[in-house]
Amino acid sequence: MRPTLSLLSSLACFAALAAGVLVPRNARADDDTTSDGDSSKEESPPAGPHGFEAGVRLGYALPMGQITGSGTNPALSNFYSGMVPLWFDVGYRASPHFYIGGYFQYGFAFIGPLSGTSTGVSPCSTLDCSGNILAGGLDARYHVQPEETFDPWVGLGIGYEVANFTMSQGNSSGTLSFNGFQFLNLSLGGDLRASRSFAVGPYAMLSFGEYSTCGTSGAASSLNCNISQTALHEWLSFGVRASFDTSP
Helix, strand or coil, X not given: CHHHHHHHHHHHHHHHHHHHHHHHHHHHHHHHHHHHHHHHHHCCCCCCCCEEEEEEEEEEEEEEEECCCCCCCCEHHHHEEEEEEEEEEEEEECCCCEEEEEEEEEEEEEECCCCCCCCCCCHHHCCEEEEEEEEEEEEEEEECCCCCCEEEEEEEEEEEEEEXXXXXXXXXXXXXXXXXXXXXXXXXXXXXXXXXXXXXXXXXXXEEEEEEEEEEEECCCEEEEECCXXXXXXXXXXXXXXXXXCCC
16 A cells, blocks of 8 residues: 555655646746737837928929920920929828828029021020929828838829020020919829938929919019910929928
């Protein structure tokens, strides 16, 4: 009987030891599971940027279409061979996906060949010529995946455009301007998020507009005019955009 009792005692001790070891091990597994769950929650991606946002764009734009529907050579590229647009926008991200705001653009224009003059010679061969393209309006964007590191977006906008062409010689100068609405700005791009509040990436935009009025100004006098035969023109621009937002 003593060996039997000894064996039973040993089994009981072993069972107690096993129970003491196994129960804490299961508890530790549960703790590990909970810890992993908490860790996965902490590493979940942020909701995405929202709140006030400001942006700046820098690129190059190509002219297309015509300034007017009449004239010897009314092509927009005859007056401007291109421009470097400096674009500023500020607005609000109502949600990580949707943005709406306003914009202002100052474009440093390059003067075109100005062919088709009565003399057959560009006036800029003897005069100093310069130009700029001003624009402002409203735009909206839809961001496809704002929670990701790279966020593609598409945009729509409307605005008003003023194209200035200035000729000067010595202390005298005169400016010819064309004014009209930009009916539609189509844009697309992508934000590469460097931090939660800063992103940078490429963009491309095609704007459609029509000049309806014109004017001249100089030291002696100024004149306003209406363009009777209007025509559609476009600017195709591409470059780099940077944005800053106030997301917490």
